[in-house]
Amino acid sequence: MKDMxxxxxxxxxxxIPAKPGMDAADIQTxxxxxxxxxxxxxxxxxxxxxxxxxxxxxxxxxxxxxxxxAKLQEQLGGAVGVCCQKVSEAEVFARGGIKDVLVSNQVRxxxxxxxxxRLPKFGARTIVCVDDVANVADLSAGAQKHGxxxxxxxxxxxxxxxxxxxxxxxxxxxxxxxxxxxGLKFTGIQAxxxxxxxxxxxxxxxxxxxxxxxxxxxxxxxxxxxxIACELVSGGGTGSYYFESNSGVYNELQCxxxxxxxxxxxxxxxxxxxRIDRGEWENAFFILTSVMSHAKADKAIVDAGLxxxxxxxxxxxxxxxxxxxxxKCSDEHGVVMDKGxxxxxxxxxxxxxxxxxxxxxxxxxxxxxRNGKVETVWPVSARGKAx
Amino acid sequence: MKDMxxxxxxxxxxxIPAKPGMDAADIQTxxxxxxxxxxxxxxxxxxxxxxxxxxxxxxxxxxxxxxxxAKLQEQLGGAVGVCCQKVSEAEVFARGGIKDVLVSNQVRxxxxxxxxxRLPKFGARTIVCVDDVANVADLSAGAQKHGxxxxxxxxxxxxxxxxxxxxxxxxxxxxxxxxxxxGLKFTGIQAxxxxxxxxxxxxxxxxxxxxxxxxxxxxxxxxxxxxIACELVSGGGTGSYYFESNSGVYNELQCxxxxxxxxxxxxxxxxxxxRIDRGEWENAFFILTSVMSHAKADKAIVDAGLxxxxxxxxxxxxxxxxxxxxxKCSDEHGVVMDKGxxxxxxxxxxxxxxxxxxxxxxxxxxxxxRNGKVETVWPVSARGKAx
Numbered sequence: 001m002k003d004m005x006x007x008x009x010x011x012x013x014x015x016i017p018a019k020p021g022m023d024a025a026d027i028q029t030x031x032x033x034x035x036x037x038x039x040x041x042x043x044x045x046x047x048x049x050x051x052x053x054x055x056x057x058x059x060x061x062x063x064x065x066x067x068x069x070a071k072l073q074e075q076l077g078g079a080v081g082v083c084c085q086k087v088s089e090a091e092v093f094a095r096g097g098i099k100d101v102l103v104s105n106q107v108r109x110x111x112x113x114x115x116x117x118r119l120p121k122f123g124a125r126t127i128v129c130v131d132d133v134a135n136v137a138d139l140s141a142g143a144q145k146h147g148x149x150x151x152x153x154x155x156x157x158x159x160x161x162x163x164x165x166x167x168x169x170x171x172x173x174x175x176x177x178x179x180x181x182x183g184l185k186f187t188g189i190q191a192x193x194x195x196x197x198x199x200x201x202x203x204x205x206x207x208x209x210x211x212x213x214x215x216x217x218x219x220x221x222x223x224x225x226x227x228i229a230c231e232l233v234s235g236g237g238t239g240s241y242y243f244e245s246n247s248g249v250y251n252e253l254q255c256x257x258x259x260x261x262x263x264x265x266x267x268x269x270x271x272x273x274x275r276i277d278r279g280e281w282e283n284a285f286f287i288l289t290s291v292m293s294h295a296k297a298d299k300a301i302v303d304a305g306l307x308x309x310x311x312x313x314x315x316x317x318x319x320x321x322x323x324x325x326x327x328k329c330s331d332e333h334g335v336v337m338d339k340g341x342x343x344x345x346x347x348x349x350x351x352x353x354x355x356x357x358x359x360x361x362x363x364x365x366x367x368x369x370r371n372g373k374v375e376t377v378w379p380v381s382a383r384g385k386a387x
Numbered sequence: 388m389k390d391m392x393x394x395x396x397x398x399x400x401x402x403i404p405a406k407p408g409m410d411a412a413d414i415q416t417x418x419x420x421x422x423x424x425x426x427x428x429x430x431x432x433x434x435x436x437x438x439x440x441x442x443x444x445x446x447x448x449x450x451x452x453x454x455x456x457a458k459l460q461e462q463l464g465g466a467v468g469v470c471c472q473k474v475s476e477a478e479v480f481a482r483g484g485i486k487d488v489l490v491s492n493q494v495r496x497x498x499x500x501x502x503x504x505r506l507p508k509f510g511a512r513t514i515v516c517v518d519d520v521a522n523v524a525d526l527s528a529g530a531q532k533h534g535x536x537x538x539x540x541x542x543x544x545x546x547x548x549x550x551x552x553x554x555x556x557x558x559x560x561x562x563x564x565x566x567x568x569x570g571l572k573f574t575g576i577q578a579x580x581x582x583x584x585x586x587x588x589x590x591x592x593x594x595x596x597x598x599x600x601x602x603x604x605x606x607x608x609x610x611x612x613x614x615i616a617c618e619l620v621s622g623g624g625t626g627s628y629y630f631e632s633n634s635g636v637y638n639e640l641q642c643x644x645x646x647x648x649x650x651x652x653x654x655x656x657x658x659x660x661x662r663i664d665r666g667e668w669e670n671a672f673f674i675l676t677s678v679m680s681h682a683k684a685d686k687a688i689v690d691a692g693l694x695x696x697x698x699x700x701x702x703x704x705x706x707x708x709x710x711x712x713x714x715k716c717s718d719e720h721g722v723v724m725d726k727g728x729x730x731x732x733x734x735x736x737x738x739x740x741x742x743x744x745x746x747x748x749x750x751x752x753x754x755x756x757r758n759g760k761v762e763t764v765w766p767v768s769a770r771g772k773a774x
Contacts, residue, residue, distance in 0.1 A: 012498070013474070013475060013498050013499065013502055013774050014475050014478055014502070014772075014774070017774060026498070028496070028498060028499070028774045029496070029774070030773050030774070031774075062718065062719065085718070085719040086690075086719065087400070088400060088401050091401055105679070105719065106679045106680045106688075107679070108677070108678075108679045108680075108732050108733055109415070109416070109677060109679070109733060111399070111400050111413070111415060112400065112415070115400055115401070131680055131682045132680070132681070132682060132732065134732070135732075157682065157683075161686075161715075161722070162680070162688050162717065162720050162722060163679075163680035163682060163688050163720070164680075164682055165682050166682075166683075194717065290495070290496060291495075292492070292493045292494070292495045292496070292550075293493045293495075293518055293519070293549070293550035293551075294519070295518045295519060295544065295550060295551055295552050295553075296544075296553075299548075301493075301549050301550050303473075303773075304773075306697055306699055306742075306744070306745040306748075307744070307745055307748045307773050308773050310693055310697065310699075311699050312693055312697075312698050312699070312716070328548075329699070330549065330581065331449065331472070331744050331745060332449065332472040332473065332492065332773070333549050333550070335548070335549060345495050345519065345521070345522075346495055346496060355693075357693070357694070357718050358693040358694055358718060358749075361693075361694045361749060362745075362748060362749055362771065362773075363771065363773075364771045384749065384750065384751045385401075386417050386690075386691075386694050386695050386719070386749075386750075387400050387401070387404060387415045387416070387417070387418075
């Protein structure tokens with residue numbers, strides 16, 4: 001396997017966009033660039049918030065897919081570990097030294113269950129979600145085969161409309177089955193309301209979370225009535241963490257996007273009606289792109305298209321500029337409206353991507369920049385780990 | 388560097404979705420799967436067409452980003468080489484043994500020009516596009532520095548609205564500058580009408596191509612009037628190649644998507660009003676996905692979301708099924724409407740992605756399948772090569 005810590009193996013402009021020590025101006029584009037000062041401030045701020053509210057913060061590693069960022073979140077933000085969505089992603093974090101890993105998703109395929117059951121051997125507390133009593137026997141067999149323990153969250157669908165059960169009866173039934181199964185331990189509840197995170201209005205988001213919290217509280221009470229302790233109640237995202245933190249029901253957050261920010265999240269409003277990227281969180285995550293053609297007077301063509309980002313949540317926004325606008329995206333090109341003709345070939349623009357998670361997933365490297373210099377280059381270590 | 392030809396280094400389910408010899412049923416999902424029979428038929432069919440029409444076929448490598456697929460296109464389809472969009476992509480193809488490589492795009496950054504000028508040292512004829520006379524001196528300096536020759540196409544914007552000049556005067560001016568520059572050779576014209584390829588109606592596409600062909604013919608005539616020979620006139624895609632082939636102006640095609648097909652291209656109509664994926668081309672390119680939750684009676688949740696595909700051109704279509712429908716996509720999940728409750732956990736579905744190029748770009752491997760067995764596993768060798 002290629003050693004991603006030995007940058008000397010890599011050629012700038014072929015394998016890798018930059019090397020530490022370079023001027024930021026020399027980064028090969030398109031590249032993912034992190035503003036390290038902004039990133040560190042975001043991480044510290046959320047860490048301080050979680051601590052002040054008595055919440056564990058299990059950061060969502062599926063957002064950045066980076067062991068380096070996860071470790072920074074532990075160091076600066078007091079993160080207790082990570083969650084992620086796939087077993088192969090969890091392996092990257094566990095092999096990378098993260099000691100508490102939740103696969104916040106269902107694992108049903110026999111080969112994947114076998115891999116999951118081996119995760120504790122990397123030294124990681126291993127937790128997985130369950131939404132079907134039929135999954136319990138398979139997980140138990142995997143844990144017994146490898147002589148490990150898999151902890152389980154029962155997943156509640158509290159509005160995301162994907163995985164998860166919807167009744168307290170189902171939660172209790174699955175929790176009992178887990179408690180009765182060798183090699184498994186019932187540890188708590190997964191209840192992430194994903195569908196409301198991107199609603200613009202704070203009040204709209206609160207209304208959705210109030211419903212979710214009531215649903216989760218009912219499940220916790222139902223478990224208690226059966227004498228089943230619920231060590232962790234986990235959920236919350238960048239658009240909702242204050243609701244979970246003040247719920248009296250949740251005790252663990254799972255925020256991801258706060259650390260990087262993106263254009264789609266940035267547009268949602270806080271309780272005072274301000275965009276969350278104008279005070280609450282800073283943009284720390286950019287696609288650096290270059291103008292590579294300006295054959296038409298009013299349009300600059302840049303080198304970041306669909307292969308440098310995901311546009312599922314809208315086009316990128318050009319950071320710090322209101323004189324030019326990214327208006328169209330094709331595979332390898334972006335079209336920037338430049339009515340004033342202010343851009344020249346080789347000019348660089350900082351794009352705030354529409355959606356950070358799938359954008360990180362098309363890049364191999366993060367270039368960490370501070371004071372105009374490349375300070376670090378980190379692999380997107382779980383990139384492509386979709387299994 | 389990791390040796391992508393030695394599959395024994397890779398763990399199935401962590402680094403790689405499958406190994407040759409496995410049953411297709413055991414492929415770890417989500418995975419990109421190629422139906423090798425369909426792929427070979429597509430490649431041979433386009434090769435036969437090009438040959439019968441006296442056209443060179445320079446296959447578009449930016450679609451598949453795979454040296455293995457490019458070599459298959461040479462062997463079975465008589466391809467003369469590849470085009471691609473970035474210098475780092477071109478390096479992958481040149482290093483991989485492709486002998487004729489066109490960067491069908493502008494290269495302006497000094498470091499990229501330096502890399503481009505080294506490409507002939509890998510044994511590849513190297514061609515690049517130019518749409519600005521100011522680029523000529525830089526390209527010439529790069530070629531002279533490395534003692535190589537860079538061939539140049541002048542790029543005409545014949546409707547795509549991105550790079551390229553729009554007048555015959557500009558074509559002639561740039562061609563003359565190229566001819567006068569040491570280390571460069573004027574080889575022809577790049578004229579790809581990208582904007583019409585996905586128009587459903589054959590007649591609408593023809594109308595756009597008629598305009599493009601007239602524009603290109605005017606440029607070729609203008610060059611001839613100045614005594615400048617135009618060896619190659621290159622362009623054409625899966626939605627237009629018959630127009631270029633019968634134009635009397637173009638002599639080189641650049642088709643890409645025909646080999647794989649995707650849902651968005653498949654919907655366009657041939658001259659008889661039939662979808663092109665119902666006769667003209669076969670679906671050879673799939674995302675294999677598994678059901679990993681079915682907690683709601685009418686919805687199956689599958690494991691292929693935004694990190695397994697690009698949805699810029701619409702959601703994927705479930706191949707060969709009209710009883711279930713992929714209706715929603717989030718980062719790691721797809722929601723499949725299953726009104727009849729016909730799906731079970733661990734069932735596999737074959738998705739035809741909306742757009743093949745950026746979908747290939749999120750995967751590391753192609754799994755080639757024939758008769759229900761994994762026959763080959765090919766790296767997506769230029770994945771992430773966006774520089």
